[in-house]
Structures are given as structure tokens and as C-alpha cells.
Amino acid sequence: MSNSSSPLLEAINISHSFDYSIIENTDFSINRGESVSIMGVSGSGKSTILHIFATLLKPKEGEVRIEKKDIYSLSKNEILKIRREDIGFIFQQHYLFRGFNAYENLEISSILSDQKIDEKLLEKFGIENILTQNIGTLSGGQQQRISIARVLTKRPKIIFADEPTGNLDRESARNIIDSLIEHTKTEGCALIIATHDLQLALRCDRSFILEDKKLKRNGAIRESN
Ligand SMILES: Nc1ncnc2c1ncn2[C@@H]1O[C@H](COP(=O)(O)OP(=O)(O)OP(=O)(O)O)[C@@H](O)[C@H]1O
Numbered sequence: 001m002s003n004s005s006s007p008l009l010e011a012i013n014i015s016h017s018f019d020y021s022i023i024e025n026t027d028f029s030i031n032r033g034e035s036v037s038i039m040g041v042s043g044s045g046k047s048t049i050l051h052i053f054a055t056l057l058k059p060k061e062g063e064v065r066i067e068k069k070d071i072y073s074l075s076k077n078e079i080l081k082i083r084r085e086d087i088g089f090i091f092q093q094h095y096l097f098r099g100f101n102a103y104e105n106l107e108i109s110s111i112l113s114d115q116k117i118d119e120k121l122l123e124k125f126g127i128e129n130i131l132t133q134n135i136g137t138l139s140g141g142q143q144q145r146i147s148i149a150r151v152l153t154k155r156p157k158i159i160f161a162d163e164p165t166g167n168l169d170r171e172s173a174r175n176i177i178d179s180l181i182e183h184t185k186t187e188g189c190a191l192i193i194a195t196h197d198l199q200l201a202l203r204c205d206r207s208f209i210l211e212d213k214k215l216k217r218n219g220a221i222r223e224s225n
């Protein structure tokens with residue numbers, strides 16, 4: 001059965017709290033081929049909501065559906081399968097294996113997901129010439145690009161990127177965002193980025209701001225730019 005007409009991910013009436021309420025009665029959906037950004041002040045809950053959408057954190061209320069499946073009602077094994085095969089999470093702090101070279105870090109992802117390393121992807125991210133270098137000898141930006149390529153090697157259906165360009169200069173940050181957006185279009189996957197950078201956020205198809213515990217459309221800002 002084809003699911004192509006329904007959203008790839010749909011979140012319905014999500015609420016979450018830790019010591020106090022962070023997210024209240026929020027809906028969200030994203031289609032294949034679409035890129036969406038989420039802005040918001042530090043502590044507003046961007047990482048929390050990404051974790052909720054990405055199978056990593058069960059919300060106190062509401063449902064998250066990926067390809068129509070209510071993920072938090074699934075068994076532990078089913079949810080792990082979705083996390084392993086369908087979700088790519090780019091963390092702000094990249095967790096590359098030090099002591100291995102860049103290529104070996106990509107190989108691990110390639111073996112686990114049974115997908116080939118895509119040479120074109122390496123060129124697109126400008127990392128084809130640093131593959132034999134040990135992780136410890138790479139610059140912060142190079143490490144970040146390897147870690148993004150490692151996530152994309154899995155060919156995930158949904159890519160979550162939590163401040164993926166936090167430590168990069170503007171031009172490198174823009175290149176990375178553009179490559180992620182282009183990858184999303186060509187692969188027909190979906191991209192959800194949390195960022196503090198308005199200019200980068202507005203490069204996505206839609207932009208939201210997490211404010212007053214809800215996701216609000218960043219549309220007004222886009223129109224005035
Ligand atoms: N596991 C947790 N236990 C308790 N409180 C938490 C936990 N995770 C996050 N919080 C709190 O929830 C709030 C939202 O955190 P979150 O990390 O989602 O914010 P953020 O918008 O991603 O911020 P930043 O821009 O600084 O990354 C913060 O007040 C944080 O302290």
C-alpha cells in the first residue's frame with residue numbers, strides 16, 4: 001500500500017513537561033521531500049520536540065505517527081527498527097569514533113544500515129579528500145560534515161538536525177544547510193532542523209518558531225525578507 005498521499009510524519013496534540021510544562025497541544029506534519037526549520041530561544045524546547053518526533057522521547061500527551069504508525073504504541077523492537085532504518089539524527093555534538101579514520105566512521109553506518117557509501121555524497125560535502133585522516137586530526141567543521149555524511153549514508157526517511165551548524169562560520173553553515181535541503185529533495189526524504197539562525201531557517205520550505213509552548217509559523221518574517 002502506498003502512503004505517498006499522507007504525511008510522512010504527523011504529530012497530533014503533543015504536550016510535554018519535565019519539571020514544568022514545555023510543549024502544549026501542538027500539532028505538526030511534514031511530507032516527503034519537504035524541509036522544515038524550528039527556531040526558538042534557548043530552553044524553549046526545540047531539542048525536546050525533535051526528540052519526541054524522532055522516537056527518542058515519548059510525550060506526556062498526544063501521538064506521533066510515522067507513515068501512519070503511532071510510534072509510541074509500538075513494541076520496543078518495532079520502535080528500534082524505525083529508529084535504526086528510518087530516522088537519521090544529527091546531534092549538535094557529533095559522536096564520531098575517535099581512533100578511527102573518517103572512512104571507517106562512514107563504513108560503520110554503511111554496514112549497520114546495509115547501504116553503500118555514496119561517493120557523490122562525499123563530494124557534495126567536500127570530504128572525499130580527508131577520508132583517510134584520523135578523526136582527531138580533522139577540524140571541527142570537517143568532523144561535522146563527516147558526521148552528517150554518516151547519518152545520510154543510512155538513507156533515512158526523516159533527517160533530524162539539532163543545531164547542525166552551531167560551530168561553523170556562516171559560509172560553511174550555509175553550504176551544509178543547502179546540501180541537506182538538496183539531499184532532501186533528491187532523495188524524497190524529509191528534513192527537520194532546529195536552529196538559532198533566521199537566515200538559515202528561512203532557506204527551508206517552511207519555518208516555525210517554538211514560542212509560548214507551541215509551534216507557530218514563521219511566515220510573517222519570511223514575507224518581510
Ligand atoms: N531530560 C530532561 N530533564 C529535565 N529537564 C529537561 C530535560 N531535557 C530538557 N529539559 C528542560 O526542558 C527545557 C527545554 O530544553 P531543550 O533542550 O528542549 O531546549 P532548546 O530549545 O533545545 O534549547 P537550546 O537552544 O539551548 O538547545 C529546558 O528548560 C531544559 O532544562
Ligand SMILES: [Mg+2]
Binds near residue numbers: 046047048162
Ligand atoms: Mg537544543
